[in-house]
Each structure stands twice: as C-alpha cells, then as structure tokens.
Amino acid sequence: MSQKFAALWDVDGTLVDTGEMHFRAWRKMSQELGVDFTREHFRATFGRRNPEIIRFIYGDHISETESQRIANTKERYYMDEARQGVQLLPGVRTLLEQLQRADFKxxxxxxxxxxxxELILDLTDSRIFFETVVAMEDTSRGKPDPEVFLTGASRLGITPSQCVVFEDAVAGVQAAKAAGMKCVAVTFVGHHGEEKLLEAGADRCVNRLDELTADDVRKLFK
Incomplete structure (x- = not known):
C-alpha cells in the first residue's frame, strides 16, 4: 500500500484574502469601545484566536461574558463583509484538485x-476538498501551539510527520513545525515576509500557490 499523506490548510491569507475584512471588523468593534485598533495591533494578532486577540487589545480585565460579546459582534461585522464576495487565492483551487487526485487527505x-x-467554504465552493474542519472551538490553545494541526492530523488518521501545512503567518509556521509537520509558507497577501517565514521554520516559501504542484509537495517528504 502506498504511503498516505495529508495537507492541512490555514484559511485567512492562505486559501483566501479576507484580512482587510477582519481589520475593518476589529476596527469598527474597537471604535464602539473607544479603543484605537491599529495596523500594528492587527499584524501582532493576525492568525490568533479571538480570546487571545481580545486580551491583547483590551486587557486581561475583560470578563468572559464581555469577551464573548465582543467576539460575536466582531464576527457579525466580518461575515456581513464576507458575504459581499470572497474568492480563492491564485493557484489554490488547482493545487487542491491536484492534491485530491494524488490521494492526499x-x-x-x-x-x-x-x-x-463554513461561510468561506460555501462562498468559494471548496468544501468538497476537505474531510474535516478544525476551528477555534475545537482547540483550547492558539497558534503557535500545535494543537490545531495535531487535531487535524488525528481526525484524518495521518501521522504528523506525513502532513504538510499551508500557512501565511509566522505563528502558523511555528505551530506546524512544533507539530512535526512540513510547512509551505505563502507570501501573496503579505502579512509576513519570506525571511520571517523561513526563520520560523518553513520548508518552502512561495508567493503564490500556482508555483507549486502536488509532485512538489510530495517531494518535501523525501
């Protein structure tokens, strides 16, 4: 039997570019609280879970109830924007199709x-490629902790060393490497530069995913 491999995908900045939608949603939410949400705040927290972002921006004094209210309101603002249209980034669908044909889970x-x-998968008609979705609610620790990727590998039944992660953030690359996985970093959206992503441990860095084929991904394991 041939060896099985898996591909684990980050979403924002990797599958799609919804960064500005998130920034505007956080900024609108923060203005309602009288707090200035800056680009520096956004770069420092991108890719992290809402509870961690809220503590970073608004402080540890925020109660769990208020934190949940802030998160729910911010996500409502984000989803309103996302419904206006989201597309997969260049090369993503082709690589998803190639990996599927190559028997990658x-x-x-x-x-x-x-x-x-769920909204992004529906808007981009990409749900068919994924056997499982590991979201914020499935973890207790955010990236750079490897929990999210280890959970994905476990659900797919694939050994972590036989998994590759597609990421665009330093914390995500660190999480992939802490999980013992290969990692391809993507710079197209530009949240983090190639140098920072390679320093974080990325095995390969590309600007766009149409620079890769499924064969290129498989070679990472040799």
Missing amino acids: QAIGSSAPRANL
Whole structure:
C-alpha cells in the first residue's frame, strides 16, 4: 500500500484574502469601545484566536461574558463583509484538485470561529476538498501551539510527520513545525515576509500557490 499523506490548510491569507475584512471588523468593534485598533495591533494578532486577540487589545480585565460579546459582534461585522464576495487565492483551487487526485487527505486547521470557516467554504465552493474542519472551538490553545494541526492530523488518521501545512503567518509556521509537520509558507497577501517565514521554520516559501504542484509537495517528504 502506498504511503498516505495529508495537507492541512490555514484559511485567512492562505486559501483566501479576507484580512482587510477582519481589520475593518476589529476596527469598527474597537471604535464602539473607544479603543484605537491599529495596523500594528492587527499584524501582532493576525492568525490568533479571538480570546487571545481580545486580551491583547483590551486587557486581561475583560470578563468572559464581555469577551464573548465582543467576539460575536466582531464576527457579525466580518461575515456581513464576507458575504459581499470572497474568492480563492491564485493557484489554490488547482493545487487542491491536484492534491485530491494524488490521494492526499485534506483538512482545514484555523484559529477562526467555525461559522466563519463554513461561510468561506460555501462562498468559494471548496468544501468538497476537505474531510474535516478544525476551528477555534475545537482547540483550547492558539497558534503557535500545535494543537490545531495535531487535531487535524488525528481526525484524518495521518501521522504528523506525513502532513504538510499551508500557512501565511509566522505563528502558523511555528505551530506546524512544533507539530512535526512540513510547512509551505505563502507570501501573496503579505502579512509576513519570506525571511520571517523561513526563520520560523518553513520548508518552502512561495508567493503564490500556482508555483507549486502536488509532485512538489510530495517531494518535501523525501
């Protein structure tokens, strides 16, 4: 029997570019609270779970109830924007199709709430490629902790060393490497540069995913 491999996908900045939608949603939410949400805040927290972002921006004094209210309101603002249109990034669908034909199992591994991920998969008509979705609600620790990717590998029944992660954030690359997985970093959206992603441990860095084929991905394991 041939060896089985898996591909675990981050979403924001890797499958799709919804960064500006998130930024505007956080900024709108913060303005309602009288807090200035800056680009520096966004870069420092991108790819993290909402509870961690809220503590970073608004402080540890925020109660769990208020934290949940902030998160729910922010996500409502984000989803309103996302419904106006989201597309897969260049090369993503082709690589998803190639990996599927190459018998890679595939999953989503994201810090985003499940409702956000389900909406993106529906809007981009990409649900058919993924056997499982690991969302914020499925983890207790955010990236760079490897929990999200280890959970995905476990659900797929694939050994972590036989998994490759597609990421665009330093924390995500660190999580992939802490899980003992290969990692391809993507710079197209530009949240983090190639140098930072390679320093974080990425095995390969590309600007766009149409620079890769399924054969290129398989070679990472040799």
